[in-house]
Amino acid sequence: MSKVKEIWEKLKSIKRIHIYIAVLVGVIVCLIYFCSFGGKSSDKSEEISTESYSSTVEYVDYLENKLSNVLSKISGVGQVDVIITLENGFSYEYATDTETETIVSGGTETTVTSETVILVSNEPVVVREIYPEIKGVVVVADGAKDVSVKLNIISAVETVLEVDRDNVTILS
Numbered sequence: 001m002s003k004v005k006e007i008w009e010k011l012k013s014i015k016r017i018h019i020y021i022a023v024l025v026g027v028i029v030c031l032i033y034f035c036s037f038g039g040k041s042s043d044k045s046e047e048i049s050t051e052s053y054s055s056t057v058e059y060v061d062y063l064e065n066k067l068s069n070v071l072s073k074i075s076g077v078g079q080v081d082v083i084i085t086l087e088n089g090f091s092y093e094y095a096t097d098t099e100t101e102t103i104v105s106g107g108t109e110t111t112v113t114s115e116t117v118i119l120v121s122n123e124p125v126v127v128r129e130i131y132p133e134i135k136g137v138v139v140v141a142d143g144a145k146d147v148s149v150k151l152n153i154i155s156a157v158e159t160v161l162e163v164d165r166d167n168v169t170i171l172s
Helices: 002-013 017-038 040-047 056-072 147-161
Strands: 080-086 091-094 096-105 108-117 126-130 134-141 168-171
Touching (some): 056 080, 056 147
């Protein structure tokens, strides 16, 4: 106990101690922040996929496999099969060049607007790829006989795919 008092007295005698303490607290906070979030960033990049899919079928396969893997890890679910149906396929928004021309004829003005898709190497420039909307999900799981497991599956599907509960069917 006497050593603690000695250390405290030495600390009190240091000029501008509040600055040192503030810097020390800042360093500790930074270490905690970077240590706790540093490891998670690689996991997030794996979950949030910015892959480009060559077809809608490939995209659906990816979603079904990912969802099956997640659902099979829920306690009591057991063997899982997932089928996802889509409302439509991928759609694309292309870069365009808009030209507006005003024509004056006989005292009246007419404005003509024309849009042309921008091509690079004879390919349209894609500004945005719009993912298909999910129409419905069917999950067949061994553990779906249990009501609580069934509710957990529905909740997980709603969260992962951002789909309405009405569009999800769970079967055992």
